[in-house]
Amino acid sequence: LKAIESKIQEVINDAVEFAQASPEPDPSELHRYVFAED
Structure with a gap:
């Protein structure tokens, strides 16, 4: 789980x-x- 959180933080950064x-x-x-609906 820590590895996933670390990767997510890296992508965000x-x-x-x-x-x-x-x-x-x-x-x-x-x-x-x-996007806008007509």
């Missing part, structure tokens, strides 16, 4: 680092890929 290192999206792209 990698995702956070990627997000923080990525540029801010262009405001015109903010509604792209957002």
Whole structure:
């Protein structure tokens, strides 16, 4: 169980680092890929 928790934390940390290192999206792209029912 500890190994699974450790791997999960590693994946989360990698995702956070990627997000923080990525540029801010262009405001015109903010509604792209957002699901909405008609």
